[in-house]
Amino acid sequence: MYRVMVLFGGRSGEHEVSLASARSVIAGLERAGHEVVPVGITREGRWLAGGDPLRELEASAGGKDGTSGPPTLAAHRPPAEIGSVDVVFPVLHGPYGEDGTIQGLLELAGVPYVGAGVLASAVGMDKITMKKVFAHHGLPQVRWVELTRKRWRGCRKEALRELEEELGFPCFVKPSNLGSSVGISRATDPEGLAAALDAAAELDRRIIVEAGVEAREIEVSVLGNEDPEVSVPGEIVVRRGEFYDYEAKYSEGGMELRVPAGIPEETAAEIRRTARIAYEAIDAAGMARVDFFLERGTDRVLLNEINTIPGFTATSVYSRLWEASGLPYERLLERLVELALERHAGKR
Template sequence: MRVGVLFGGRSGEHEVSLNSARNVMDALQRAGHTVIPIGIGRSGRWLTGGDPMARLSDRLAGDAGHVNGREQTSWALLPQAGTREALPELDVVFPVLHGTYGEDGTVQGLLEMANLPYVGCGVLASAVAMDKLVAKQLFAQAGLVQVAYVGVRRRQWRADPDAVVATVEHALDYPLFVKPANLGSSVGVSKAGNRTELAAALGLAATYDAKIVVEAAVPHAREIEVSVLGNDDPQASVPGEIVPGNEFYDYAAKYVNDNSRLIIPAALDDATTAYVQSMAVRAFQAVDAAGLARVDFLLDDQSGEIYLNELNTMPGFTRISMYPKLWEASGVSYPELVDRLLTLALEHYAERQENSTEFALAGSNIE
């Protein structure tokens, strides 16, 4: 198949996307597919032709050869003035984009408008899962256990930071985790053990997003993750455990340092394994996900309580990323995994094509 692979993007997870896409494109090529690389610069400009990956990897290269500016280009996703032809025919698009402007339903909506099949969740699930505050409300409605949390708006923080700190302290006990609501890869996440650290953490998170989540920390926490694959009948992988080398599994621990350990499968008894797998599938269905997701949990090692942490609709796809490694441990190799994702994308697209877009009232000439 001809597979368009989207990577880069405007989010703080731009570099993570490049690392994931390199591995995805390699696996697709080894599986016999034709890869059409499509880069998105930090400015939002789309790049194709030549080697978009190399241009995006070189910060000094700029956005030369971009698609959606005034210069003439060889193609555009949606034809416009100055373009000579539309995007070459693609069988499916694999949007290896993490974070805002890629994993949040925006690109999915564009691909829907262009009537292109694509890997992963649709507009609704992508948007909901990206916004941690909205996702938490849906998870609660589905009866999934979560840690206590408080939502904060950036405008509230800027207008009266003391009042925000007081509200958080009234609702939650230290230590706390502070996160931008619409980012992944632990970008902008901080742990706060007192009022001074909380204020600093809120200020940092507010630089990344207009919505902030403050969560109660789980004592004696073990970080458990489950990969989910499928559409109407999603399957859960064996669980894995992350033992972070840092105080918690932050961006540096995930992508920079080499001091975190992945334990696959996680050392859980059969009942706990079945429980987290069931919770992962329920969370997947709660947001109407499709294709893939990684579902993260926190396990209190003393009480045994398990908390749903979050759901990621386009998890990392590097060779050391948990999502593909969990499926490998479950008997699905990396090349087989990307092939399955393409098949699921086409199935999901075919189902959407069954929806009628024509309607006329009886006796009406309006079409």
């Protein structure tokens, strides 16, 4: 058995999602017999160790600082326990947790950690860079255009005209470096596109705009280092809203996951093969969820994105797909710890 530090909370807009994932991960690791060292990070970037940091963050989730009192540790200082654990399990979604920043800190500390390294985390987080890497590998994607905040604010009419000509309507506007569908808007006309670009520009200096497609949403989970395995595919059916946005993902009844997806075996095989290529293309490790569009009418498979720290409760898509593939939640957690230790040993 191992001493596992679970990191959760964080400075991103997915703070509450991280807390839900952490509660499930901590319980699963403890049921498997591991010693868990919980460490929380507030919305302000302060680290909390000792006592019950998960309860403290949950109790004050609506507060500005994310704490109910003085910080347990000085601001932005990792706890001393980081050097006394066997492995770190980051359950930090979005910026400052999934983008290579915490991974860089753990690399400097020389501590094994679950999941992708600095490069893969950064590429997987940045939608524009990710899509360029996928294009280099010849992977099928929807048409997309990148735009900077400076260009949008300085050349609005020209940018709108180019986007309309290149992509048409509907289209989707996304901040390049936010996860979990945060800040994504669907635009159906020039006025809506301008409003969506204004909103995205408030959240990120780089923006990606993608052509809309009539498609089913299919996802698979990937597990492994040098020889990754891919789960059975599942289909996301949106029950609330026009598309799979943040509310649909995390509100009760917002979506339904159908496992296995009702698709032909050859299509499932193509999706699994493409997911593995995408995983290896960014040099991912440990885990990732890979999302696809299956275009209606043509059944054309289009790669959407890769998520290197997906939601991690026992009922999240990532774990449910592995459950359906014959790998129960506690064993999945143990396998991720083993992969982290294997990857760390391979660096020496």
